[in-house]
Structures are given as structure tokens and as C-alpha cells.
Amino acid sequence: MTESSPATAALPAVRWCDRCGESVATGPHPACEAARAWEPPRWCASCRRRMKVQVVPAGWSAVCVEHGERRG
Amino acid sequence: MPEILDQARERVLGNGVGLDEAGILAVLNLPDEHLPAALQLAHEVRMRWCGPEVEVEGIVSLKTGGCPEDCHFCSQSGLFTSPVRSVWLDIPALVEAAKQTAATGATEFCIVAAVRGPDARLMKQMREGVAAIRAAVDIQVAASLGMLTKEQVDELVEMGVHRYNHNLETCRSYFPNVVTTHSWEERWETLRMVRESGMEVCCGGILGLGETVEQRAEFAAQLAELDPHEVPLNFLNPRPGTPLGDRPVVEGKDALRAIAAFRLAMPRTILRYAGGRELTLGDLGTREGLLGGINAVIVGNYLTTLGRPATADLELLEDLKMPVKALSATL
């Protein structure tokens, strides 16, 4: 599943895992990365807000009120 | 050849009569070396009593999350710390999802809501949504909205919903370990009303909730007693934040044994691959299941998790020379 990001000039820094919502400061989360092959993101990677996620048969969208929408 | 497979050849393949609970359990307990023979027999049963066609379906969540029930496997329960937030799909997006589904060649589009049962707002959204889909897309509409009243059953029939999904999820004896906010019997009552209304009954469940092999056999036998038009078979995909979030996924061989056993219990039903097959079976196992009793698939994404792209499943069906059931064959 490919993913696109909001068309903003400068993307905010990725500080949180978009699957489990924990910090990625100490390194990547391999289990979460593997799981994300079959899941949309749930947490905003920039601010750790829980996103509003809609899954449809051919894609998904995830909205953070602060950082906009991601689609896949 | 194990005795149970000889018996099943005569009873199920020959006469179209499903195995009883003891027979189902014997299939579920077959050692690995007899699994290919069980799958082969289940495939022959499916070909004889259902034919080569595969029914393709897409599903979409009209109302996601925030459910008041406590089904322990479900990320949409509002009672757990799951990260899934409540969200509604609007009607244009619903119609678009139906169009995308129809474009894959699917004949079924199931609208699902995370609720105990529908309220007036949901029924209104359904009425408008089903009408909009029927006006714009050539596809059969099914629904899954939890427990219904008789009036709601009648309303869905009136809207043109032709099939209703309501999973029993697991066997009667294990159900209280999985759900405490409603009973197995309440679910059965909805299924009874759906059956009486003339809508097709779609009822399956999830394997890997912690049930024993005996309880898996009990579940298949209870489904066979219900005799649903369709049985969606899910394998637990443990969801973070749910009480079953740390359970292991079902072993591939156990999943295949279950597919064969469920087919031998219900020779004529539509046995559908639903959620979890990607984790439990992968690509190779998916193929083996389609050659072992499965005759329907959900293509594309699920309600809160992602599936294989529809094209991957359609290519597999082409490779297996299994035609996709046409809409004309379902009307």
C-alpha cells in the first residue's frame, strides 16, 4: 500500500510512531513498521494526536486537526 | 486414508450432507500429513455443490469506532484503549466506495456500522446511502448493523438490502469469554428474524479467540444448524489495546484445517475469506484455502485494517481458473 503525504512545503518532524503513538527518538519500531503493511496510521507522527481514520475498499485517509490529511 | 475422510467422501461429497460435530472435530484433529487430502476433498465438495465461481465482495464502514459493546477482539469498541476514533462516512464517499468495489467485478457491497444496533440516525443514513448506491452502481447491497428489531429488519428489506451479516463470532459455550455486553442468544434472535424476512443470512465468526479445537467444532456445527447463505471466516488479527491484543495469530495449518472442516460441515454455503488471512495464511496459504473449500473473498481493505489489493486476488482467481460470479448469477 503506497502512501502520500499532505502537499506542504516543509513537513513537520516525525517524532512519534504512527502505529503505537510512542516516541521514535530512541530508534525505529520494527514490529510497528511490519504491522503497518496491513494497517493505516492511527497517530499523528508530528504531534501524537489520534487521527480520524477512514478505511475504504481501495484506500484510506487519516486526518490530524493540526497537521492535515494523509492518504494511502 | 483416515476413516473420517472416507466417511466424508460418501456423506458430504456423495450426498451433500454436512459432517456432524464429531466428524468436524475429527477433521480439525487430522495430523499434518492428511491435511492435503482433507483440502482436496473439501475442494471437490465445493466444486460439486457450489460450482467453480467465486463470489467477490467489498465492505465499507459507514460508522467506525465508538461502539458501546465489548467484543474482546474488536478495535472499534469504545470501552478499550484502542486508537480507533469514531468517524462517519458521508454518502458521496459511500457511493464512491461502492463504485470502486463494482469496478473490481464484485457483486456484493456490504455496509457495516460499529453499533449494538442501529438508531434512527443510522437507519436514515442507510436509507439515503442504499438509495444513492442503487441509483448509481450495479451491485447487490448487504448490511451489517448489529442487532435489529423486527421493524428494522422490515425497513432494510424495503430499502433493497438483500443480505444481512450478523456474526455469531464463536461457539455458544465460548461466547461469554469474548463478549459480556450481549448474549449469543440475542445474536441468534436477530438472525432468526433476518431469515424470516427473506433476506439472505450471512453469519460467520473469528477463529483464534482462545477457543479450543472442540469449541471450533461446536461453532461449525452451530453454524451448520443455522444454515446461512454465507459464512465469512475471519482469523484473529490481534488489535492493539483490545483484551485479545496479545494473542498469537492462528497457525496457517490450523487455519487450513478449519477451512476444510467448515466446508465439510456446510457443503452448499458460500464460505468466504474475510479478515486476518493475510497474517495467518499469506499468499501461499490464501491459494491453498481457495483450493480447499473457500469460494468467496472480500477484496481490498477491511473496516479498520488493510487487505491485499483487489488486483492481487483477481489475478490469483484467474490463475486458478476460478471465474468471478457475475451479477446476473446472483439476481
Ligand code: SF4
Ligand atoms: S458489536 Fe461489532 S463493532 Fe461493536 S464491539 Fe462488537 S464487533 Fe465491535
